[in-house]
Amino acid sequence: MTSKGSRAAIEAPVEDLVQGLVAALGADLVLSGGEVERYCRDWHGDVTTGAVAVLRPRSTEEVSACVRAAAALGLSVVPQGGNTGLVLGATPDAPSAQVVLSLERMTRVRRIDADDFSAVVEAGAILAEFKDRVEDAGMFFPLALGAQGSCRIGGNVSTNAGGINVLRYGMTRELVLGLEVVLPDGSVFDGLSTLRKDNRGIDLKQLFIGAEGTLGVVTAVSVKLMPQPEQVATALIGLKALDDAITLYRRARRDCCDLLSAFEFMPPLAFTLAREAMPDLAMPMDGGYPAYVLMEISGSGLIDIEELMQRFLEGVLADELVVDGVIATSRDQSRKLWLFREGMNEGQARRGPHLRTDVSVPLSRLADFVRDAEAAVLAALPDCICVSYGHVGDGNVHLNVLPPGDLGRADIDARIYRAKTVVNEVVDAYRGSISAEHGIGRLKKADFDKRLPDVQRRLLTAIKAAVDPTLVMNPGCQLNFPSLSGKSA
Known part of the structure; x- marks a missing residue:
């Protein structure tokens, strides 16, 4: 993975950049050296990279200061919640030009209102802990994920997380009432409304849900609550x-x-x-x-x-x-x-490294897709094992492919790449999606880019140019924007 930051950041020694961050923010907010490594490894441990430093703000105001300080030094910002994502969306890919901005200290539940059926929670709150707080108040927050003991609310919003309850309650997008977001210039978008009906033009919060930190840093969320299922x-x-x-x-x-x-x-x-x-x-x-x-x-x-x-x-x-x-x-x-x-x-x-897919097809064709995709994989890779499972109610299939465990890593990687290509070809034939709930990140960027219609690319590029013209926010994630300010993400 490679992503270019600004020329100033690339040419400056890492030690000088760290000193600049400490001078601007104080030593308590900046981790560097060996302390950075655990923030630069993906959830499964398949990829380990690096970063200039890890910034750990405690408040929205400190997030704003972190973004401004990084930009002033020519550094780009990779927002990170619980680091449980599966597509490298929160994994830095330019060690000398990026900082990780961790929301792990921002865990406060600002408000739970049972009469309003809503809550306001900071982005660093762990999903399971927030659900427990809501349950103590006699209410229910329905987002349910395998990683809910580690993932954080801001990451759930930024990836538009799915999970097992989508068929009844919808994706995270359907559960969000409002957002607070620090923008690439350090200003704060305060949209923490709990209104159910608000038809005053374009719904700006939707820009940031599923954007994987490419447009700003989600710092707080207002969400819908439900009656507790007794x-x-x-x-x-x-x-x-x-x-x-x-x-x-x-x-x-x-x-x-x-x-x-x-x-x-x-x-x-x-x-x-x-x-x-x-x-x-x-x-x-x-x-x-x-x-x-x-x-x-x-x-x-x-x-x-x-x-x-x-x-x-x-x-x-x-x-x-x-x-x-x-x-x-x-x-x-x-x-x-x-x-x-x-x-x-x-x-x-x-069983070792394997292909993990996250695709969706029309519900009525789910069984046909599984049958065709598994047959295509086994025809191409007869020594591999297919494991297909997922969410019937929303057409989401996780068709994973396990290579033989006694192969060398190069042979395993070759089989994983071949299996991914085969599965995606069948997804295309079914007019499905290569990402149902995990997002695009860096892992699926090339496959996403290959399938992106020109009109959609033009719209996404225009939004990025308007909100983040200098590519401060998570360059290398989702899309390439080589035409913006002479940078390449």
């Missing part, structure tokens, strides 16, 4: 084929309506992978079925959620739509069912 029913279901998952989902949407909060599909290999990572996991049902669905319905008030789940499963079993199923009888059992879905990711990681 009842949750979770079921693991065995199917005769993945095609039946689509039929089952359509039936679940009809019978369970908007109470359906999660609907995940997994292959039989998921259980093997999960138990490789968590040997104490007990198989929840007998038999090995061609496909599995993990579904959840939830609600509060006068509806009997457990009875609804029981009646639904009785109906689909009687119609022979499913082969087998088990309903969790407690929150603990529900958690154990979800551990198979979460543990399979760790199991894949234990």
Whole structure:
């Protein structure tokens, strides 16, 4: 990965740049030397880079000062939350010309208003901890991710994070009411409204959601809250084929309506992978079925959620739509069912470097896509293993490819690249997206750029030029902008 910063930053010794940052901001806000490394490594440890320094502000005013100080020294800024992203969006790629701006100190929950069904929280708050605070107030924030114990709210907004509850509550974009953002010139956009209806022209906050820090640093967020689901029913279901998952989902949407909060599909290999990572996991049902669905319905008030789940499963079993199923009888059992879905990711990681995809296709064609894409990969790479799973309700497939573990790294990398090319070609044939929920970052930039229509490129370039003409914010992420101020990102 390479990204050019300004000539001044490239020519100045790192020690002088660090001294300049300390002089402007104070030593407490600046980390340098060996302390920088952990901020310059991606979530899976596949990529380690470097940076001039790591800036750690405690307030919006200090974020503004950090951005101004970096720009004055000719340095660009890579915003970072929990560093749990999967596309290198928060990983610096120009060690002598970039600083990491970590939001990890900005963790305050500024307000929770149960009557307004809203909260205002700073960008560095860890998602799980914020959800706990909201629950203590009798409310519910529905964003749910595998990394929620480490990821931070600002990163969720900047990547427009998805997760398991998208089919009911939408992506992060649908949960955001307002933003506070430090712009590339250090000024502050204060849009922390909690209004549900505000039709005063273009909705500026939407520019920054999913922008991965390329237009500014999100410092605080106002979000929607929901009533706390007092009842949750979770079921693991065995199917005769993945095609039946689509039929089952359509039936679940009809019978369970908007109470359906999660609907995940997994292959039989998921259980093997999960138990490789968590040997104490007990198989929840007998038999090995061609496909599995993990579904959840939830609600509060006068509806009997457990009875609804029981009646639904009785109906689909009687119609022979499913082969087998088990309903969790407690929150603990529900958690154990979800551990198979979460543990399979760790199991894949234990098998070594592999391709991790995050694609989406029309829901009605999900099963066909999985079948065609896996066949294409295995035709090109017969010694690899495909692991396909994801979110049925929004057409999001994680089709991962595991090379043999006994290969050298060069051979593994070659297989990963070939598999990515094959999968993306099938995605294109299905008119899908190469990024459903992870973003573009640096990892998918070339593939994104290759597929970007001219009109969309012109609009994105115009927005970048208007907001960040000197490429202060996260150059190297998402798109190349070589025409702006003589720089190349």
